[in-house]
Amino acid sequence: MYQLISKTLLNCYNEELTYTxxxxxxxxxxxxxxLRELADLQKALNEATIFSITDRDDRIxxxxxxxxxxxKYTREELIGKKLKQVFINLIKSSIEAMPTGGNIKHNGNGLGLMVSYKIIQNHKGTINVKSKLNQGTSCIITFNKKTKREAFNL
Incomplete structure (x- = not known):
């Protein structure tokens, strides 16, 4: 009798294992x-969009x-950069627009300024751009000064 009960329990256990x-x-x-679908989606996004991801400290x-x-930068040159990218974008655009330093890009897409704006915004700053035809463009970047309490809480 015990053998029959043991055998029945063992069969039930084996069936449960098979099902599991x-x-x-x-x-x-x-x-x-x-995972394959996610990899395909990531590949499609990489091929169809231009983007960067930043961490909580706004580092790329x-x-x-x-x-x-x-x-025209490598990943290694960009990863870990913060505000430096803002100034690179603005200075590069300025040099390209100067009569002796480059050409005005009529087909530019403005992404450099957009990236700069987002980085500055993440630092709770502002950027104002003023432009006058045949006179030039000014970019004014403003950051709020931190109080001593804010500085020590970082």
Missing amino acids: KFALDESNLDLKIT SYVNEKFCDLY
Whole structure:
């Protein structure tokens, strides 16, 4: 009698293990499909968009290839940069627009200024651009001075 009960319990246990293994195999397959779909989505985004990702400290933590191609920098030159990128963008645009230093880009897309604006905004600053035809353009960047309390709380 004990042998019959043991055998029945063992069969139930084995059936449960078989079912669990089958369910795990299905879950693993679903996860593989989801991971493949995510990888395909990431690839499509990288090919179709120009973007960078910043961390909480506003340091660039990721740039896609199109971003690097547009700005003519390598990932290594951009990763970890903060406000330096703002000034690089503004100075580069200024040099390109100077009569002796470059050409005005009539087909520019303005992404450099947009990236600069976002970085400055993340630092709770402002950027004002004033431009007069045949006279030039001024970019005024303003940051709020921190109080002693704010500085010590960092």
